[in-house]
Amino acid sequence: MATHTQDSGRAPSRLSLNDPTVRAIFFQVLVIGGVLALAFFLVSNTLDNLERRAIATGFHFLDREASFGIGESIIDYSPKDTYGKAFVVGILNTLKVSVIGIVLATVIGTLIGIARLSSNWLLARLATGYVEIIRNIPPLLQLFVWYQVITESMPPVRLALNPLPGVFLSQRGITVPVPAADPVWTWVFIAVLLGFIASVIMGKWAKIRQAATGQPFPVLGMSLVLILGLPLIAYVAGGAPSVMDVPQLQGFNFRGGLVLSPEFAAILFGLSIYTAAFIAEIVRGGILAVSYGQSEAAAALGLKRGVALRLVILPQALRVIVPPTTSQFLNLTKNSSLALAIGYPDLVSILNTTINQTGQAIEGVAMIMGSYLAISLSISLFMNWYNKRIALVER
Numbered sequence: 001m002a003t004h005t006q007d008s009g010r011a012p013s014r015l016s017l018n019d020p021t022v023r024a025i026f027f028q029v030l031v032i033g034g035v036l037a038l039a040f041f042l043v044s045n046t047l048d049n050l051e052r053r054a055i056a057t058g059f060h061f062l063d064r065e066a067s068f069g070i071g072e073s074i075i076d077y078s079p080k081d082t083y084g085k086a087f088v089v090g091i092l093n094t095l096k097v098s099v100i101g102i103v104l105a106t107v108i109g110t111l112i113g114i115a116r117l118s119s120n121w122l123l124a125r126l127a128t129g130y131v132e133i134i135r136n137i138p139p140l141l142q143l144f145v146w147y148q149v150i151t152e153s154m155p156p157v158r159l160a161l162n163p164l165p166g167v168f169l170s171q172r173g174i175t176v177p178v179p180a181a182d183p184v185w186t187w188v189f190i191a192v193l194l195g196f197i198a199s200v201i202m203g204k205w206a207k208i209r210q211a212a213t214g215q216p217f218p219v220l221g222m223s224l225v226l227i228l229g230l231p232l233i234a235y236v237a238g239g240a241p242s243v244m245d246v247p248q249l250q251g252f253n254f255r256g257g258l259v260l261s262p263e264f265a266a267i268l269f270g271l272s273i274y275t276a277a278f279i280a281e282i283v284r285g286g287i288l289a290v291s292y293g294q295s296e297a298a299a300a301l302g303l304k305r306g307v308a309l310r311l312v313i314l315p316q317a318l319r320v321i322v323p324p325t326t327s328q329f330l331n332l333t334k335n336s337s338l339a340l341a342i343g344y345p346d347l348v349s350i351l352n353t354t355i356n357q358t359g360q361a362i363e364g365v366a367m368i369m370g371s372y373l374a375i376s377l378s379i380s381l382f383m384n385w386y387n388k389r390i391a392l393v394e395r
Contacts, residue, residue: 046362058363059363062083065079065080066354067357070345071345073089074092091371098375108276109328113286114283116128116284117284131277131280135274139271139274143266143271144341146269146270147262150265155171157172160254166247173262174259177245177258182238188234192227195228199226202219203223261344263342272332275332278331285320287313290317295308298311319390326384333372334372340352351367
């Protein structure tokens with residue numbers, strides 16, 4: 001008698017769109033294929049149009065002479081320099097606005113956010129008015145207002161205000177004396193960096209020491225000693241030069257010193273104050289997110305309100321504050337491109353001039369996009385690292 005055996009295994013299923021896994025893979029492959037096909041079409045169509053119009057492609061134009069001046073530059077630049085160096089000047093000018101603006105916006109926004117929670121009725125209402133007014137006015141309009149205020153309220157160069165020795169306020173900006181060029185300042189700058197690095201290492205050592213022995217270490221005081229003491233030692237060892245480069249009126253402008261141009265002041269103040277209004281709301285929300293019991297516990301320990309805010313509330317609020325603040329830092333950096341409207345020579349302004357002279361529009365736009373992408377990703381990476389550093393560690 002023949003016996004029939006049944007297959008105990010599951011019969012293999014056929015590929016079918018009714019299967020969720022197969023369907024998901026199919027649609028993903030379809031979307032990727034569509035994106036690649038669109039990219040191929042755009043690139044090939046662009047190359048065909050450029051070839052038809054006999055327009056050269058590539059970045060060889062960066063080695064050619066720029067033949068245009070730049071009114072404000074961190075490094076030495078002249079019209080005889082190349083487009084490549086002009087591009088570097090644009091990036092440095094954009095970074096100058098972004099870095100200083102981020103610092104100012106953070107300080108102002110933190111103070112305004114804390115002021116909104118103040119028990120002082122007038123202070124809280126003034127902070128609220130600042131936030132509601134500033135964040136509801138377009139940033140470009142604010143830049144125009146700041147530029148007009150700075151240029152129209154200041155006297156001409158020959159009638160420049162002189163509130164302090166060597167300091168002049170005029171329609172050309174703020175001119176202040178600076179130390180004359182000397183090799184010792186390079187060593188002072190290196191000493192400052194070493195002081196910061198030593199302070200970070202000391203802070204980590206102090207935490208390990210306190211965890212092991214329970215004894216605190218005066219990190220703040222010793223950090224100030226390192227950051228200020230090492231540069232002072234380098235300055236004295238280098239001969240302690242005291243020669244100053246004092247601005248002098250020559251013709252229709254000042255020569256020497258450091259000039260804070262009206263364009264730079266307008267873009268810096270405008271973006272900092274605008275972004276600070278959003279950071280203030282983030283700070284206020286972060287503080288309110290901390291349980292009120294923390295404030296009560298700090299008060300029960302006898303901590304003053306300011307000390308409790310600095311040591312108890314803000315460290316916990318940072319975990320809520322940092323992620324949205326990162327977005328505001330990125331917004332400030334990208335909004336720096338509005339400097340074109342008031343004549344500040346940032347990256348966009350300089351590359352627009354380059355495009356007009358060379359006709360390399362695709363390359364110029366690609367350089368602008370790539371530069372802002374690199375700067376934004378750098379800020380995001382740093383802030384993500386800091387956010388992980390202050391995150392609660394699960395036990």
